[in-house]
Amino acid sequence: EAQVTQNPRYLITVTGKKLTVTCSQNMNHEYMSWYRQDPGLGLRQIYYSMNVEVTDKGDVPEGYKVSRKEKRNFPLILESPSPNQTSLYFCASSLESSYNEQFFGPGTRLTVL
């Protein structure tokens, strides 16, 4: 089944404790991205990747890192999480770019205490 998977689905952590949210897709998509969703603010793009080893900042990249060492995986890293990063995070992928239909993962709800 074609899908985007994220892990974990729920995470409660404390300020400053490094964490990684994994994202994987099985559709051989080139474009992958991360979004955060907050009430009243919609979906905001954090980072995107056009292909392996090619990443770029979205609209809200501060406090986040990403890497794209393999085509199928695009982990989101929070080196020192803060409470303002409490949010619902979605990973998405598409065939080639932002110009194509985006396939979203199920989401990761992160709480930083």
Place this chain on the structure above:
Amino acid sequence: GQQVMQIPQYQHVQEGEDFTTYCNSSTTLSNIQWYKQRPGGHPVFLIQLVKSGEVKKQKRLTFQFGEAKKNSSLHITATQTTDVGTYFCAGPASGGSNYKLTFGKGTLLTVNP
């Protein structure tokens, strides 16, 4: 940077009434994409419009892309309870090497049976 504005933020209707949400971009868009997010779910792609003035229909849903490729609308005829959710528009900026994807803040539709 590019901004995508969506109105209204909320809309409550009686089942059977029509519903429209509007999307306006501060810059010309290469295309406009529409997504639906059910409560507790992830965004799911509905449709993409590419040409200036384009109109597409999906059963009771009608999508339009403005002549200047800076605005769009989604109209639902005779709403049903299954239409409940948040509707987002999204668009990549036209031209350049920027592959960001900017989403509107969404319109939350609730339907009273």
